[in-house]
Amino acid sequence: MPIEDVRLTRRSFLSASATATLFLAGCTTTPPVKTPEVVAVKPALPRGPVSDAELALRYAAVEDSGHLIPAIPYQQMDSKFFRQRVVDPTGERPGTVVVDTSTRFLYLTEPGGTAMRYGVGIGRDGFSWQGEGIIHWRQPWPRWKPPADMIKRRPDLEKYSVENGGMAPGIKNPLGARALYIFQNKQDTLYRLHGTPEWRSIGKAVSSGCVRLINQDVLDLYKRVPHHARIVVRHTPLPAVQEVAGA
Template sequence: MTSEYQMSRRAFVIGSVSMTATLAGCATTAERAPVPEMARRPIEPPSEAELQARYAAVEDSGHLLPAIPYKQIDPKYYRQRVVDPTGELPGTVVVDTPGRFLYVVEPGGTAMRYGVGIGKDGFAWQGEGVIHWRQPWPRWKPPNEMVARQPSLKKFSIENGGMDPGVKNPLGARALYIFQNGQDTLYRLHGSPEWASIGKASSSGCVRLVNQDVMDLYARVPYHARIVVHQDVLKTVPTV
């Protein structure tokens, strides 16, 4: 695992505050993450060696994530540092729904950009909120409405305790929960084993990243980070 998304086990524990809650049936843990630091310049596309390392197979908390066949993904959706097009404050998460991008704004005019997949009908929620909960290797508990549509999911229902964390879990290696005005929006940023869905509208409504990218995102996003979701085309901010 490269330094860009490798989390210090010590930092993962120190300063964290654990609590549990039921969010759409998911137990969650609140943790602190560092505010992003000034990025090094110049900004250049990742090299082949960097891509191989970023998307290599990795073991995390006893789960073995397979390598991502990144050459089968449009290169614009690779995780990469770019000139910040959002104009938002450092530490802000920005979802560009039409562009299928997610940004974490950094000091100094840069942002880390990730390719994402969205819901079949678009990521319907928009506006501002906060990343109120963050959970490594979450359980997946489909809401009752989904179980009603797909009875085969009943074994993973809220009442039955959900699906165990793991490589095949639809929420992947990490989940970040979006709240607005203190209320759960039911939208998540989460990992996914379905790498081919990146850049497409094929999920059930949440924003999905490949697992290696959501692990990197999880390590960068501050606790209670502000998130802004755009449904219209993101208007880029001129750089100085």
């Protein structure tokens, strides 16, 4: 075969191969999948105190479902009870709610070693609960229905009993803007995480056993906490923690 013919044949083969490659590439609908690199998430670095502008926005008046929640005079509160993100001291898996009654803090654990921390009010001596359970039910603007033993102590609350339909939702309702109901062994413990209009009660032991948060804080917690989250209520203090960026 003449050299020219050999070159022509080889050129035709390469051209045909290139055309076939382009054709096949054009039919490809799924590109090769690159396995993503797994990067460990580290807690955010500590930062300074939250500014007044941030606090004013965080605790400003807010309208929710037709109810006007008043602004919180945060300047009159102990700043340690402000909502803030901290390094997680609990050792619990992400999505767990931990209430430390001794320090009056509630933690919602997060991935990456951080937790949202909220100041809370707790039950008086003799009316506090501890243990583990599940947040089985969640309710915005709940009706308040005091249990029978509370009505025995306070007969004036009979008008709000279960039989009478409870107290209507509203800013004066003791359960506030949101309620998270704690169950244990599939039974209602009658203890709640709930909002309160009584901001002065945060950091104190004044309620009949339930854990109360400022209404602005319970709105924030309600958005973050997973459905059927595990909850741990403990009376022994957790280690001191650092605040981290972002709340």
